[in-house]
Amino acid sequence: YNNAMSGYAYTEHSLPLILSGEWFENKEPFIDYRNRIFKSSPFFNYLREQGYTLSNYDDEYKFEKGVMDGAFNNITYTKxxxxxxxxxxxxxxxxxxxxxxxxxxxxxxxxxxxxxxxxxxGSKDEELFSWRNDDFYKDVQEDDITYVDGKRFKLIHLMGAHVPFYFDKDVNVIDDADYYTSIESSMTVTMAYLNKLREAGVYDNSVIIILSDHGYNIEGEAVKVAQKNENETGRQHPILFVKGLNESHDLQVSGAPISYEDLVEAYYKLMDGAASDDCFAYKEGDQRERRYLLYKYLGEDHMVEYVQTGYAGDESTLVPTGRVFDAK
Known part of the structure; x- marks a missing residue:
């Protein structure tokens, strides 16, 4: 899906939206919203009711001891x-x-x-997860994927093409790495993991979604003003790949106008057996307005609402609505 819109410009707010479809609008402390989503979002509760074991591999968020007890089977607290x-x-x-x-x-x-x-x-009883591409790539190469009975949900959050840039296409650390070599390294890591799933015999019977939590502004610094240069591809335009259960065909490309607030409904459909080209309500050629809340880095107490009236990466059609959401 090459016409997807993220909800926010940065990871902190993007991840809870991806997992819940619930927007954060500065109406409550963010930490309360975040903890509620990760602990008991309707989607996570549905997975538990369906007998799924939930695992969260991420070092972006740090949770205080006791907050996430019982939420994920792989969580560990360290001092x-x-x-x-x-x-x-x-x-x-x-x-x-x-x-x-x-x-x-x-x-x-x-x-x-x-x-x-x-x-x-801290405690060395458990190996703590690292989001770096090279750490995950090494683990994938050295460790086998263990087949177990039961249904599993895994959220794996990797560094990907995030700054600072370290890697070449073979996931080596190099001095002149840039955004594009980091993307190539991300694809190398992703393919290595998918091949492991194939070797373990669980690839076909898995729903697999590969996405970035937000896009990236290739030129200049992070967002300084609400509206960026219209010639730049901004942080509202992420990558999104979807594979359904027992789905096997050549790569297809869809220009359907997808918003990340649509993802949760797509999860339900995919688990019910929908194909990757039939998991969203919108199809290529459909017209819609997609919401986007933009804020400056470390300035999330002031969010500016936009609607995308055209292609996700076209900033000339990213229009401010005049609404703002400020923390009280």
Missing amino acids: SSLWDRSLFNTRIIKMVGMKYAPYVLKPYCWFNVSMLKNQEM
């Missing part, structure tokens, strides 16, 4: 501490220096923020 205080302080100073140090000193302040994770210490 982190610092093993080298001076090293931690040095890295924090470098982070601060990136903003406040004189320009001539900034090259000495840069470091990979993910290195802070090397200082997390």
